[in-house]
C-alpha cells in the first residue's frame with residue numbers, strides 16, 4: 509500500500525489548467541485539475557516538467573498554494589525574467605492547456621491542525637506560497653491554533669494574497685496575525701517594518717521560546733538560513749524549526 513502511494517507520487521500526470529490568475533505584476537496562480545491526484549498536505553510541493561519539441565526537458569518544483577481539495581490544486585509562480593521555466597508558466601499558459609506534473613512531494617515541511625502550535629510562519633517573497641496553503645487549510649478546517657505570519661516582500665504590490673491575509677487576521681477571531689515588512693518600497697503612510705527580517709523583528713513578532721512554537725520558514729536560501737539560525741540563537745528548539753529553501757542564490 510505504502511509502495512503504491514510512493515509510486516503514485518513519482519508518476520508524471522497530465523494536469524489541465526482550469527484558470528490562470530494574475531495575483532500581482534509578477535505572481536500568477538494556476539488552478540489545475542489533476543486526474544488521479546492522491547491528495548496533499550499543506551506545505552507539500554509538486555514537480556512540473558516542460559518538454560520542448562526537440563525533446564529537451566526542464567523540471568522545477570512549485571509549492572502547492574491551495575488547501576487540500578480533491579483533484580484540484582493551485583500553484584503560484586513568480587515570473588523571473590531571466591528564468592527558463594517560470595516565464596512560460598506565469599506568462600504563456602492558458603485555461604485548457606495541459607501541464608505535466610508529479611507529486612505531492614515532501615513530508616517534513618507540512619502542517620495540519622493535529623500538529624498543533626502555536627505557529628510561527630516566516631516567509632520571504634514566493635516562500636509565502638506553502639505558508640498560504642497552511643493558513644488556508646487552518647481557516648477551512650476552523651482550526652483555532654494561534655498563528656503569526658511574518659512576511660517579507662519588496663513592496664506592498666509584491667505581497668501575495670495581502671487582502672486575503674488581512675481579512676483572515678481581521679475576521680478570523682481565532683488568533684491569526686499577519687505582519688508585513690516591505691524592504692524596498694513602502695506605501696504612503698506606512699508605519700510598519702521596512703527592513704529585512706532580523707533578530708529584533710523575530711523577537712517582536714514571533715512567540716517567546718517558552719511558548720514552544722512550531723516554526724515554518726520558507727523563501728530564498730540565504731534568508732531561510734539566517735532566520736532559522738536566529739530562531740535557534742533566540743532559544744527556540746531546533747527540532748521545532750522547519751525550513752524550505754526555494755532558490756540557490758538567495759533571491
Ligand SMILES: Cc1cc2nc3c(=O)[nH]c(=O)nc-3n(C[C@H](O)[C@H](O)[C@H](O)COP(=O)(O)OP(=O)(O)OC[C@H]3O[C@@H](n4cnc5c(N)ncnc54)[C@H](O)[C@@H]3O)c2cc1C
Pocket residue numbers: 553568569570571572583584585586587588590591592593594595634637638728752753754755756757758759
Ligand atoms: C521545494 C520548492 C518549492 C518551490 N516553490 C515555488 C513556488 O511556489 N513559487 C515559485 O515561484 N517558485 C518556487 N520555487 C522555485 C522554482 O522551483 C524555480 O526555481 C523558479 O521558478 C525559477 O525557475 P526558472 O526556470 O524560471 O529560473 P532558472 O532558469 O532556474 O533561474 C534563472 C535565474 O533566477 C535565479 N533563481 C532561481 N530560482 C530562484 C528563486 N527561487 N528566487 C530568486 N531567484 C532564483 C537563478 O539563480 C538564475 O539567475 C520552489 C523551489 C523549491 C525547491
